[in-house]
Amino acid sequence: NAGVMQNPRHLVRRRGQEARLRCSPMKGHSHVYWYRQLPEEGLKFMVYLQKENIIDESGMPKERFSAEFPKEGPSILRIQQVVRGDSAAYFCASSPLALGTSGTASYEQYFGPGTRLTVT
């Protein structure tokens, strides 16, 4: 069973260009999460999606950032008009349908290898 796949692994964009980051979840996983890791910091939650639905986008910047998880194909994190402050590692994670209530098995998030975005 292949793990979470992200591409590209490295992406260089000039200021003002668009960045598209792709994430293919593990087989059978219908939940996708995006996190951003700035240099020397921990991961910060951005958005949580299920197929064709954005469930929680409380961590997404209000402008220039969008995410989708279509019925077919990978999840896409899109950053328009990139600025130097967008330079970071972007991680995608996936999980199966949540089972978690107290006393039952919780689920885990499985992370991809990340995409390192550099804005020049």
Added chain:
Amino acid sequence: AQTVTQSQPEMSVQEAETVTLSCTYDTSESDYYLFWYKQPPSRQMILVIRQEAYKQQNATENRFSVNFQKAAKSFSLKISDSQLGDAAMYFCAYRSEGAQKLVFGQGTRLTINP
């Protein structure tokens, strides 16, 4: 909002020795999950160990164990018989019961001295 604090930016240990990484968190909830993730230089996030808050028994995975103190909101990771391959950034993370997102600490960089 929940917060996770790792007060040790860097730690080092001699190979084969034991090291403990600290983590504290702030929450008003009673049901939640705690995790330790390892991030080696490859940057791949690897789940090391998980603890359910409703369980009093501390989780253990081979050389890795936790000391979970619910009242103190403390969740430390102990690595026994440290190996060179344990060198990495270690992140403590929290997830509320019923919530989906992980809240991460700032990380601790662990160096293993041969």
